[in-house]
Amino acid sequence: MGISDRKEREKQEMRKLIIGTAMDMFINDGYEKTSIRNIAEKIEYSPATIYLYYKDKDELLYEVQGEAFAELYKAFEKEATSTEPMEKLEQLLHSYVKFGFEHPDLYDLMFILRSPMKAVSEDWPNCDESFDFLIKTITPCMDQLRFSDPGVAALSIWALGHGLISLFIRQRIKVMHLSDEEQRALITNTVDEYLRLIRK
Amino acid sequence: MGISDRKEREKQEMRKLIIGTAMDMFINDGYEKTSIRNIAEKIEYSPATIYLYYKDKDELLYEVQGEAFAELYKAFEKEATSTEPMEKLEQLLHSYVKFGFEHPDLYDLMFILRSPMKAVSEDWPNCDESFDFLIKTITPCMDQLRFSDPGVAALSIWALGHGLISLFIRQRIKVMHLSDEEQRALITNTVDEYLRLIRK
DNA sequence: AAACTTACTAAACGGTGTTTAGAAAATAAA
DNA sequence: TTTATTTTCTAAACACCGTTTAGTAAGTTT
Numbered sequence A, B: 001m002g003i004s005d006r007k008e009r010e011k012q013e014m015r016k017l018i019i020g021t022a023m024d025m026f027i028n029d030g031y032e033k034t035s036i037r038n039i040a041e042k043i044e045y046s047p048a049t050i051y052l053y054y055k056d057k058d059e060l061l062y063e064v065q066g067e068a069f070a071e072l073y074k075a076f077e078k079e080a081t082s083t084e085p086m087e088k089l090e091q092l093l094h095s096y097v098k099f100g101f102e103h104p105d106l107y108d109l110m111f112i113l114r115s116p117m118k119a120v121s122e123d124w125p126n127c128d129e130s131f132d133f134l135i136k137t138i139t140p141c142m143d144q145l146r147f148s149d150p151g152v153a154a155l156s157i158w159a160l161g162h163g164l165i166s167l168f169i170r171q172r173i174k175v176m177h178l179s180d181e182e183q184r185a186l187i188t189n190t191v192d193e194y195l196r197l198i199r200k
Numbered sequence C: 001a002a003a004c005t006t007a008c009t010a011a012a013c014g015g016t017g018t019t020t021a022g023a024a025a026a027t028a029a030a
Numbered sequence D: 001t002t003t004a005t006t007t008t009c010t011a012a013a014c015a016c017c018g019t020t021t022a023g024t025a026a027g028t029t030t
Helices: A002-029 A036-042 A047-053 A057-079 A085-102 A104-112 A117-121 A125-144 A150-169 A172-176 A180-198 B002-029 B036-042 B047-053 B057-079 B085-102 B104-112 B117-121 B125-144 B150-169 B172-176 B180-198
Strands: none
Touching: A002 A036, A002 A047, A002 A057, A002 A104, A036 A047, A057 A085, A057 A104, A057 A117, A057 A125, A085 A104, A085 A125, A085 A150, A085 A180, A104 A150, A125 A150, A125 B172, A150 A172, A150 A180, A150 B150, A150 B172, A150 B180, A172 A180, A172 B125, A172 B150, A180 B150, A180 B180, B002 B036, B002 B047, B002 B057, B002 B104, B036 B047, B057 B085, B057 B104, B057 B125, B085 B104, B085 B125, B085 B150, B085 B180, B104 B150, B125 B150, B150 B172, B150 B180, B172 B180
């Protein structure tokens, strides 16, 4: 049955077209400002067509989140490569913060946006993967870290990185009355001092 | 002129009615799910009336943020009372996290929500106040802290607290597969270990 | 009592996510 | 090849949203 094969292929291509366009627009304009109608217009289909391929806007977000987490994981693999455990951990945190700086709108929809129920109730494959990378990086460092257990260590490191980036992205660091460049420098500085603090 | 006095009073009462109702609804349903139309319905006026007292929905948010920051500051004053600098700093961070746990929707609109331009461009009186409290609490601790300067110290402490609460509120800690209670306990634990880390 | 000012709202504008009913095109069967 | 069936798409509508406009009704002043 060659025809139904092609149809399946075309269906997958359409899904890719939609999700690719959605991702572009989420990155450029943010999730909230991107409407189903805008996406439809860009791909030259009617809005209703999108609903033949995705259940609702949340499902679009869910898919884009998946791709974004895959990108984060790739960044980890590329940038946290040291064979020395503590150095690898440092590279990992730097990589995380760098990702936030370079892809603020992706970071936003991954970690800040109110997540669709699907993402929090069912499991979240590509997110788990990145979190696993953190856990696996921490584990061999435990004897050199001033944390009581890996759970606390993971959450502490993640929370510090996330806190810095999300305060920056959502412009709350403005209360410190610093320029954009000064804010970035201070954040980098704060990361480095934190990494020094946690060492035994 | 008694009449214009009364009119002014009535005007202020109307503003209070609107902002009070808005705050209630922001707390119960969140900012995004609360519509001008719903607020108008609850106070039994037409939606257009609200625009005679507030420029737009952002201005409502701005005002509620102000009140929320005032509440946070009150919490600080009540709970961070020690005369011993380091102990006061610990009380402050605990107070911050407690505020987040107890008023998640207020915390959300203060620190997580995309803030209206007014809040970030002009100054933000009640937010400055709370941030000042942090700076003033940190300053006398500097000789006992493992930070190079107060700016880094302030941002580090804030980012850790904010990171924990915002990951919790936006349900990202779910990747750790813990119950709500376990998550809260882990957060408290992480705060305590952090406070231990930063001590000289 | 008439003129003026203030307080309010009905209705509309242009936007949103989403659903429905029906048209058009592609495929299968005759 | 023509008819029947399935698949693919969209126009239009529904129920919301924030906001503006134009006009009504009430209160105040002259």
